[in-house]
Amino acid sequence: MFDLEGRKALVTGASGGIGEAIARMLHKGGATVGLHGTRREKLDALAEDLGERTLVLPADLSERPAVDRLAETAESELGGVDLLVNNAGVTRDGLFVRMEDAAWDAVLEVDLTSVFRLTRALAHPMMRRRFGRIVNISSIVGVTGNPGQANYCAAKAGLIGFSKSLAQEIATRNVTVNCVAPGFIESAMTDKLNEKQRGRIMGAIPMGRMGTGDEVASAVAYLASREAGYVTGQTIHVNGGMAMI
Amino acid sequence: MSESIADRVKKIVVEHLGVDADKVVESASFIDDLGADSLDTVELVMAFEEEFGVEIPDDAADTILTVGDAIKYIEKQQA
Numbered sequence: 001m002f003d004l005e006g007r008k009a010l011v012t013g014a015s016g017g018i019g020e021a022i023a024r025m026l027h028k029g030g031a032t033v034g035l036h037g038t039r040r041e042k043l044d045a046l047a048e049d050l051g052e053r054t055l056v057l058p059a060d061l062s063e064r065p066a067v068d069r070l071a072e073t074a075e076s077e078l079g080g081v082d083l084l085v086n087n088a089g090v091t092r093d094g095l096f097v098r099m100e101d102a103a104w105d106a107v108l109e110v111d112l113t114s115v116f117r118l119t120r121a122l123a124h125p126m127m128r129r130r131f132g133r134i135v136n137i138s139s140i141v142g143v144t145g146n147p148g149q150a151n152y153c154a155a156k157a158g159l160i161g162f163s164k165s166l167a168q169e170i171a172t173r174n175v176t177v178n179c180v181a182p183g184f185i186e187s188a189m190t191d192k193l194n195e196k197q198r199g200r201i202m203g204a205i206p207m208g209r210m211g212t213g214d215e216v217a218s219a220v221a222y223l224a225s226r227e228a229g230y231v232t233g234q235t236i237h238v239n240g241g242m243a244m245i
Numbered sequence: 246m247s248e249s250i251a252d253r254v255k256k257i258v259v260e261h262l263g264v265d266a267d268k269v270v271e272s273a274s275f276i277d278d279l280g281a282d283s284l285d286t287v288e289l290v291m292a293f294e295e296e297f298g299v300e301i302p303d304d305a306a307d308t309i310l311t312v313g314d315a316i317k318y319i320e321k322q323q324a
Contacts, residue, residue, distance in 0.1 A: 127288070172282065 002225035004029035008078040009224070011035060012061065012118070013088030015042035017187035018137065021213025022085055025221045027053060031083060034074045061088055061114035062106065071121030080129060081122050083224045086115040086159075087137040089152075096150045104151045111155035116162065123170060132175035133224045136163050137216075140183040140239045156181075160235055167233035176232035180219045183239025185211045207240030250297070250323065251316045257292050258312060261285065271313030293319060 009026045013019035015037030023046065027033045032053040035043045040058045047054040055077055059070040074081050089111045092103035119134060126132025141149055142156025160179050167177040184190055184201055190210060193201070202208055219236045222228050237245060248256075255269045264279050275281040275289065290306045293299070293315060299322045301309070309315050 124288075124291070127284070169284070172284065 002029050002221050002227060004031040004083070004221070004224060007031040007082045007224070008080060009033045009083035009085065010057070010074045010078065010081045010122070011085045011087055012114075013037060013137075014046065015039040016087075017189075018182065018185060018213045018216050019085075019087045020046055021217040022087055022137075022220050024050065025214065025217035026083065026085070026224060029221055029225075031224075032078060034078050034081070036070060036074075036088065061110045061118075062090075064113075064117060067114045067117045068121065071118050075122060075125060080125060082126065082129075082131060083133045083135070084119065084122050084126075085135045085137070085220055085224070086118065088114070089137070089139075089155075091149065091152050093148045093152070095148055099150060107151040108155050108158075111152065112158045112162070115159060119166065123166070123175060126175045127170055127173040130174045132170075132173075133228070134163075134166070134175065134177040135220050135223045136160075136177070136179045137220075138163075138179040138181040138235060140181050140237065140243050142181060143235075143237075143245055144243050163235075164233045171232055174229070176223070176228065178223045178228075178232060179235040180216060180223065181235050181237045181239070182216045183211060183237070183242045185213060185216060185238075187213070205240040205242045209240065211238055211240055250320050253296060254293065254316050254319065255312065257296060258289065258315075261289055261292055269312055271311065271316065273312050274310055275312070276310070289315070297323065299323070 004026055009031045011019055011023045011033060014023040014035040023033050023035055027050050034055045034057050035047055036057045036059055037043045038060060043056045047056050057070055057074055059066045061067055090107060092107050094103055136159045138159045139156040141153045142160060145153050163177045163179050216238050219238050258269050259266050262279050262281055273279055275286055290301050294301055297319050309318055
């Protein structure tokens with residue numbers, strides 16, 4: 001386990017499966033964790049379960065002023081965010097030729113633009129303190145593409161390019177920027193798949209099983225650690241071998 | 246008595262670049278004399294904006310190369 005004692009983390013989308021696993025893992029490592037999400041009750045329950053060193057920060061990332069407020073509140077109430085995990089994401093799937101502007105805009109706004117705005121607000125104080133870890137949760141489909149998810153894939157691929165650029169700009173300030181790209185992970189979303197879909201997916205995964213939130217969170221914990229100080233601009237794929245890139 | 250603009254500018258430069266105050270003279274170039282890199286210059290401009298409540302657009306920021314340039318620009322904005 002990586003030692004994150006004394007670190008202050010902000011995890012967006014902590015009310016979802018992977019986000020919760022990340023928040024738990026960073027907390028276990030000793031970090032104080034700001035839990036962002038849209039479902040307040042879920043965040044409160046998680047905070048109560050974790051006990052000390054938590055802060056509940058509900059916000060709607062599709063609203064730009066709310067993103068700015070989240071950054072301000074997290075920075076001031078946590079006393080400086082050292083670890084930023086941009087995990088929150090939404091999907092609005094549909095075949096491309098029938099995709100409406102609203103479905104494109106909604107996904108790009110939350111999955112990419114809110115990351116830009118939140119990171120812009122929090123990277124600067126990290127640079128001043130000469131330490132920071134930014135981990136963006138991309139996806140395997142951001143690299144491979146996926147029919148029916150042109151908007152989501154564009155946003156997730158965008159995160160990788162965004163991370164590489166920012167990584168180059170602020171490396172000298174000891175702030176690293178990396179991505180973790182999960183493949184199929186057991187979650188409420190994958191629980192909805194039927195047997196046939198499930199069978200097809202399993203056939204494409206060399207490991208023959210879906211991943212767990214903890215397996216994604218472990219990659220995040222590594223990138224957030226002191227030990228990962230020389231790793232920046234990278235994408236760690238956690239996908240059971242489904243795509244070897 | 247309140248501090249002069251020049252003193253406040255110099256103080257910010259000393260804090261941000263971690264250089265000796267006696268090196269921060271008006272003719273000193275941020276990059277050539279004070280060891281700043283391009284990110285430092287952006288951060289300095291942001292710090293000046295915050296301290297003096299002025300907005301320094303990019304094309305103006307590009308002309309601020311020395312401590313004296315910064316002092317003159319801010320004095321002009323506040324006049």
